[in-house]
Amino acid sequence: MKFLISNDDGIYSPGLRTLAAVASKFGDVVIAAPDVEQSSMSQAITSSRPLRFRQASIEKFKAYRVDGTPSDCVALGIFNCPGIDVVLSGINLGTNIGSAIWHSGTLAAAKQAVLFNLRGIAFSVPVPETDHQAEPDWDTAAHWVEQALERLLPREDIRLANVNIPAKPKALHWTRQSIRQYDGKVVGAKDPQGRPLYWFTVVPITETEKGTDRWAMEHGFASMTPLRLDLTDEKLLAAAAAEPTVTKIVSRKRSRRRGRS
Ligand code: MN
Numbered sequence: 001m002k003f004l005i006s007n008d009d010g011i012y013s014p015g016l017r018t019l020a021a022v023a024s025k026f027g028d029v030v031i032a033a034p035d036v037e038q039s040s041m042s043q044a045i046t047s048s049r050p051l052r053f054r055q056a057s058i059e060k061f062k063a064y065r066v067d068g069t070p071s072d073c074v075a076l077g078i079f080n081c082p083g084i085d086v087v088l089s090g091i092n093l094g095t096n097i098g099s100a101i102w103h104s105g106t107l108a109a110a111k112q113a114v115l116f117n118l119r120g121i122a123f124s125v126p127v128p129e130t131d132h133q134a135e136p137d138w139d140t141a142a143h144w145v146e147q148a149l150e151r152l153l154p155r156e157d158i159r160l161a162n163v164n165i166p167a168k169p170k171a172l173h174w175t176r177q178s179i180r181q182y183d184g185k186v187v188g189a190k191d192p193q194g195r196p197l198y199w200f201t202v203v204p205i206t207e208t209e210k211g212t213d214r215w216a217m218e219h220g221f222a223s224m225t226p227l228r229l230d231l232t233d234e235k236l237l238a239a240a241a242a243e244p245t246v247t248k249i250v251s252r253k254r255s256r257r258r259g260r261s
Helices: 014-023 070-080 098-102 105-115 138-152 213-218 234-241 244-260
Strands: 002-006 028-034 053-058 061-066 086-093 119-125 160-164 172-174 182-190 196-204 222-227
Touching: 002 014, 002 070, 014 028, 014 053, 014 086, 014 119, 014 138, 028 053, 028 070, 061 070, 070 086, 070 105, 086 105, 086 138, 098 182, 098 196, 105 119, 105 160, 119 138, 138 160, 138 172, 138 222, 160 213, 213 222
Parallel strands: 002 028, 002 086, 028 061, 086 119, 119 160, 172 222
Antiparallel strands: 053 061, 160 222, 182 196
16 A cells, blocks of 8 residues: 655654654555645645645655645645555644634645545644643554554545544544534734734634544544545435425526516
């Protein structure tokens, strides 16, 4: 099995090295990651300028740094390194759970793999809460990444998965995505010249639902959420499709009325 390792924290993140080391137990590894941090870039691609794919030195691994987004890295990695089976993204410094995954560059790298008809798995760990300068325990994270890969890799039916690993996991749990509403909170500040600055943060505002990624993390379990790219609301589609003639009649009446006025 051949893995492409990427992330959104940048190619020199310790989480990327940790993930590459674990992946090398399962197969061949090549790294393509952003040359600077690209967190919260989501699925953005660089379409207004060309990109560079430069060799980098990350321990024993074949590695490339890209002056673009996580999605760019995956696209260029797949283009330049034939034979990739699975894209692994992370290990991100900071969890990616619930509605916040809409913004995640870490998950976007895995999603980009699925857009190319490959498999993608994203990994994230929380940043230590008491001391933000402290590193996560990478040995513990590596152990649980390995546990998750042992369960996920044989399951070819899971094309996209999001894995979050708390500081000291008790076990792995299959979860669904928490859809708890969040407050996209903007916090004002001032620069040294007194001019206004803004920080955009994401704060959950409703209760945790049992069985979700957020629930697992709050209860000390590593979470594995199988995801899909199809956003269609099947229930709404079925309901709407059951009344197709109503929609047509309404639109015809509207156009007639517009014609008279
Ligand atoms: Mn990040």
